[in-house]
Amino acid sequence: MENLIGPLAALTAALFWTLATLLYSQAGSYLSATQLNLVKGIVACPLLLIAGWFTGQLLTLEGDCSPP
Numbered sequence: 001m002e003n004l005i006g007p008l009a010a011l012t013a014a015l016f017w018t019l020a021t022l023l024y025s026q027a028g029s030y031l032s033a034t035q036l037n038l039v040k041g042i043v044a045c046p047l048l049l050i051a052g053w054f055t056g057q058l059l060t061l062e063g064d065c066s067p068p
Helices: 002-027 033-055
Strands: none
Touching (some): 002 033
């Protein structure tokens, strides 16, 4: 199964890329460019947070941010 992880990830990424392209092109006939970008951002932010949480790679801020 370890040998299949890379190819399966590549095929899954290609599938989602295709679906996103189809959905984006159809949404373009109903929404303006600004609305499309807003929707993409609203969808992408939670997905990135979930991916960061699952992988343990969320951004952590360390240090003192007060002025010197």
